Amino acid sequence: MKEKGKIVGVNGPVLTIGGSRAFEMMEMVYVGWQKLIGEVIAINRDNVIVQVYENTTGLKVGEPVYSSEEPMSLQLGPGIVGGVFDGIQRPLPTLEALTGPFIGRGLDTQSLDPERYWDVEITVKVGQQLEEGVVYALVPETGLLTHRVMVPPGMGGTVVETVPDGEYKVNDTVVTIKNRFSELVSLSLCQRWPVRKPRPFRLRHPLTKPLVTGQRVIDTLFPIAKGGAAAVPGSFGTGKTMTQHQLAKWSDADLIVYIGCGERGNEITEVLEDFPKLTDPRSGRPLMERTILIANTSNMPVAAREASIYTGITIAEYYRDMGYHVAIMADSTSRWAEALREISGRLEEMPAEEGFPAYLPSRLSQFYERAGYVENLNRSEGSVSIIGAVSPQGGDFSEPVTQNTKRFIRCFWALDRQLAYSRHYPAIHWLTSYSEYTELLEPWYEKEVAEGFQANRKEILRILQEESKLMEIVKLIGSDILPEEQKLTLEVAKLIRVGFLQQNIFHDVDTFVTIQKQYKMMRIILHVQRRMRNVVEAGIPVSQIRKTGLLDELVKMKYAILNQDLTPFVALHEKIDTVCDEVIESYRGFERTRSS
Structure with a gap:
């Protein structure tokens, strides 16, 4: 130095x-x-x-x-998963031990514990030729994740010495290679990488597999692909953080990197307290065994807020290179953009719209473009999916951060204030949200779930859009004078909103729903629509079906039918037919009696 x-x-x-x-x-x-x-x-x-x-x-x-x-570089090696770091990868528990609850300045700490021993299994032999990205050691980092120690990009050579399997520290040399210049190079359990430089890969794959989240409005209507990028914009109190927490717990990613970028201290505190208590639903082990937390609250230095985004994406790329599927939750990119604006103002740069720097779009693209599904240097496959929360002031989606973010993402989950205040969770509005991954993912849904999945999805969206048009009329003249066909649309749309899109995260059954159950629920809803249309075509008002309580029972199917046993859908399908037939028959009998 x-x-x-x-x-x-x-x-x-x-x-x-x-x-x-x-x-x-x-x-x-x-x-x-x-x-x-x-x-x-x-x-x-x-x-x-x-x-x-x-x-x-x-x-x-x-x-x-x-x-x-x-x-500016990160230390990458065993000990990152399950850790809690600040925006420049300093471990917060270590900082707390040194200075107490308030972080001191100028602390010389290492990101990874240099004194901790790890069980190491060497996977290469003397004389073997190593290329960049090749795994030369395995370390059980947590109960859920094995750390694959790789040759750093740009390096390679012939193995001349290895240590026996055993316990070693992160900085201990475990493999020695001779490079093409006949120089001896020592390889330890860790490596360093600049945060602003994307890690290399061999090939970028098309996005054809969904990131399954268990949230019906996402998986069915607005899916995100593994390796894709999505934005969750919404004003204060609409559930951005709650949505990301749910995705972090239930999505089928191998690893979660949660970046608390400039958010309120009490929110970050809640994350730090709650995540260690959560259980991974797939394995039953602690969720922190596949989670990395980067905490950078709004009262921390503003420049570190800008760095935390790059810290998170670099760590995600490192684990992607091992062959894992990683999901990043960035909460929130608006606070990151505000940090850029403050730094730009102090540099006396020419401001652009609303005071943000003119390079805001390029910085956003540098972040979101690092998502992708790739073939790594070691020929494994991995992905980085980015889900960034956006906090537009006053819920104005026309502000610069939201508008520029839409240029670089292909999935937009717009949170609605009225839905949130009416306790509709997730508050993702079906008319203002969109996903450009649906066509790319259609072959997967048709093969892995069922043929006709996308056709059902389109019909669900059509009904919701038709309801929106009808509600404009209802607000003016009421629903009583609508024809029965349109009343039918309103009833089915209500069933979709309450019985399908609305989800209870505190209910053991409804908090996570498999793709197969989502498809069955869609089929039931569309089946009852067809049978109700038969009733209406027979000249019977929709109110007669409403009186049977059938629609209320269908709303409760999300709680009553388990993910593991979908056979009750058969009985529910038959009950719909029975009730509708009884309504038609009783109404005809009534008509015959009246006419006689």
Whole structure:
């Protein structure tokens, strides 16, 4: 660590450093006597601009600046899964042990515990040729996930020495190789990687498999593919964080990276307290065994908020390279954009719309474009799916962050304030949301679930759209004068909204629903629509079916029928036929009696 300059100006988290020829762009530096962590973001003729990821209170002109001679990088190895880190990958439990509940400054901590021993199984032999990405050791990181230690990108060679299987620390050399320059290179259990540089892969695959979430409105109407990108925009109190928590628990991703970026401290505290108590529903083990938490609250230094997004995506790519499917929950990208705006303002850059910097779209694209389903360097397959929450002020979806985000994502789950306030969860509105993955995923649904799945989905959406048009008329003149056919549409649409789209996350049966059960529920709803149309065509008002209580029973099928046993749908199908036939027969009998 060499001193290469001195502070000549302080403007909040933005510092001006003298000695521009000694630094490089994106280089990580240590600022002041306390060695606060910073990053070079601009180089002028005489000065360097550095953004500092810690509180700069008390810094003075003339204090030294030290160079790390490397870009802002992460330490990647066993010990990340189950950990809780700040925006620059410092472990929060370690920081708390050093300084108490309030994080101190200039703390020299390692991201991974250097003293912890790991059980290591070496998977290569002396004389074997290793290429970049090849797995040379296996470490059981948690009960749910095995860490596959890989040759770093850009490296490779012939194995000349290995250690026997046993217990080792992350920095211990376990394999030694000779590269093409005949140099000996030591490989440990960890590696470093710059956060702003995407990790390489061999091939990007088309997105043809869904990320199954167990949430009906998502899986059925607006699915996201593995390797896809989605946005969850909504105003305060509409359930962005709750939706992401549900996806983190129930989605079929191998690993969850949850980034609390600039959110309220009490929300992040709730996450930190609740996640360790949750059980993974697929394995019965603690959910933290497949979760990584990055906590960066709104009262933490604003520059670290900007870095936390890149920290999360880099960790996700690292586990993707092992062959895992990773889902990122970024909550929220709006706070990240606000950090960009504050830094840009202190740099006196020309503002664009609503004060955001002109490069906001390019930064958003750099984040969302790192999602994908790929063939890795070691020929395994993995994916990174990004689900970013957006917090538009006042729920205005026309503001810059939401509009620019829509350019780079293909799945838009718009949360509605009225639905949220009426206790409709998830509050994803079916008229303002969309998914461009439906056509790509259609072969999977038709093969893995049932033929006709997409046709049923389209019919469900058509009914909801028709209801929206009819409600405009109902608001003006009421529903009594509508023809029976239109009353039928309103009844079926209500059944879809309450019995299918609305989901109870606190109910053991309804909190997660398999794709197969979702399909059966759709079929039942569309079947009752057809039979009710038969009733209406017989000249019988819809109110006669409503009196039977059949529709109320169908609403409760989401609770009554288990995911593991779908046979009750057969009896429910028959009951619909029986009730509708009885209504038609009794009405005809009544007509015959009256006519006689």
